[in-house]
Amino acid sequence: MTAKFRKPTEDPIWLKALLGGLAFGFIAVLLLLPLVLVFKEALAHGLSAFWATMTEPDTLAAVRLSLTAAAIAVPLNTVFGISAAWAIAKFDFKGKTFLVTLIDLPFSVSPVVSGLIYVLVFGAQGWFGASLADHNVRILFALPGIVLATIFVTFPFVARELIPLMVDQGRDEEEAAATLGATGFQTFLRVTLPNIKWGLLYGILLCNARALGEFGAVSVVSGHIRGVTNTMPLHVELLYNNYDYVGAFAVAALLAMLGLVTLVLKSLLEWRYAGELAAMHRH
């Protein structure tokens, strides 16, 4: 007898076609079309127009500023993430759950609010505004403010990847190393780090992508000074609002490329090292 019936868990072909079509269509229109458009618009006037925007001094300054901000924020948040994960995974103390919730907090805050809080601390009418002005220290509308806002919005990335991973791994291996006479630093470097390296890389990757792409928070604290405090995403806005669409989409294409590279690396990590990433176990 041939298979006369479908298995009870198998959807009929018309349903497969319907749901598959809906999923594909939704993803194509909602997600892929904008991506395609970015590259098409960036090259609308040819490669030379694209290149002209990319080599403009203001564009280069924006690239430099974004890279600088990320180069400061990402390592700081990485150190924080490792430190927090070490404390939370390797020791028992009261208030642990609360601490984990606090670390996740910046993710649930609107980017604009993330910028706003630093304006309220360092701005002209802020807590430290007057004394900073007296000493001629610029935080807002300058690199420090941009870095602070970037740190805030990328705050949990490394920590929330490492915490569940290191909690899962427990503390047996570290304790074994300690009984064998290893110092704390040796233990971390030779025992812990090899166990978490892919998770760490994963967290840094996501942290870096967000740091380079952040718009709302940085927009509030930057002051939008062309060529000075404009990051790449802010430069996109400026060009777009000045009706320089090719320029705006050229810089956008660069950012989109960065996003795509991140996505490819992230997917590679997920496929290859699924077992060593907390993100793949989280439900």
Add this chain to the structure above:
Amino acid sequence: MSFLTVDSVAKKFGRFPALNGASFIAPQGGFVSLLGPSGSGKTTLLRILGGLEFADSGSVRFADLNWLDMPARTRNAGFVFQQYALFKHMTVADNIAFGLRVRPRHTRPSKAAITSRVKELLDLVQLPGLEGRYPSQLSGGQRQRVAVARALAIEPRMLLLDEPFGALDAKVRKELRADLRRIHDHTGVTTVFVTHDQEEAFAVADLVAVMRDGRIEQYGAPADVRRNPKTAFVSEFLTA
């Protein structure tokens, strides 16, 4: 007087032949164990009986029914899984009542009838009073008892059990084994039971089918199979 007739059932997964023409017959109310090492096809055969897989060839008759022509939903065969497959968001009572509540309105029992049926079944599987618990609040053995009660609630034509005690420790296995036999004798439902544990198979069943490579090597009453192994494989498997 064969009641269940399994005739040369074959099934391939891709190019791997899981069943190579398995045949056996069983009387009404019989208790058959499918015994064999992993990969011998016993679970595949059971899933075909349950309507969860489809045979490539062969036939199964149950009473006057052309069994393989019916979808799982209408076969009314209670199936018990190794990992229980209980509905975790439902209480024990709702789990057991599920099969009655999904019936079309004209054959669905009344609420009161369902409640009393649930109570009766919980008594039968020796879990009285646990109606309101959730599966996560039960031990492994208790969960499997609930799964058996759920399968019996639909008054099945046939009870199919796939390594039902495989996830349990030795002591609980023995208790459940004895209870399963008692429940079978009480309900008289034709039962097919898959296991790789020969002691279990011989202790609980009326008929044992020793399987190997998708075929039934030997079929008979436990004492006969034990006394007269027909092939080298069977005697080796039984002494292992």
Add this chain to the structure above:
Amino acid sequence: MSAIGLKFAPLQSRHVLPGFKLSLGFTLFYLTSLVLIPLLALVLRPASLGLEGFWDAISTPRVLASLRLSFGMALAAAIIDSIFGFIIAWVLVRYRFPGKRLLDAVIDLPFALPTAVAGIALSTLYAPNGWIGSLLIGYGIKIAYTPWGVLVAMIFIGLPFTVRTVQPVLSELGLEIEEAAATLGATRLQTISRVVLPMLMPAILTGAAMAFARGAGEYGSIIFIAGNIPAVSEIAPLLIVTKLEQYDYAGAAAIGVVMLAASFVMLLALNGLQSWAAKRR
């Protein structure tokens, strides 16, 4: 440090592993100085207005309209994303087709694409002369520069949350549960509605809550497509920026506090959902 040391006193006084004080100390210092103190500045700021002044600041028609738009559209987007998130997760987990991994990776595009890039792309796409906008204008539908533009942008950024919360739970659910339902006589529809969906519900609600929170606070991908007409298509985060540009710090902080309170409520709801889901295991 000593006060903190007291508050976070370890349960055992001695540890085998070193670094407890150092790592926890640094963690708390970093968290407090960069996150908690600035957030405190936000919470305290509207105090200068007094309760009445705070109420006046957030009860103007323009502010109320912006809050209604941000939260209302975020809710609509979360519902739409939940439905499509479930369908996409189902297709990715249950069906086999070529290019599945690619499709799976593409889901995270809104995470990877900077919001400003998404913003100008969506705006250009749905503008009356854009690829999609020009098709819709024939039917008299305008998306860009209307509140519907806000909805489209929120659907865009929220989708990965709903897919990614449902997908692992669905794949862990396995087929046995559905097979059990089928052998008990349930139809396919009964199996989905009474077994599969209830078991996925904590995950679906979690994803929806995350998409909602993200949508309500979203700024970059919305402001280009929204048109930003006060009281019509002006979102709350944009109004905060506008008030800051007018040096109305207290007014900006008042809206900020409302947004922050909403995200706290969402965080609590998410924690509740998580423990609900954990109890079911």
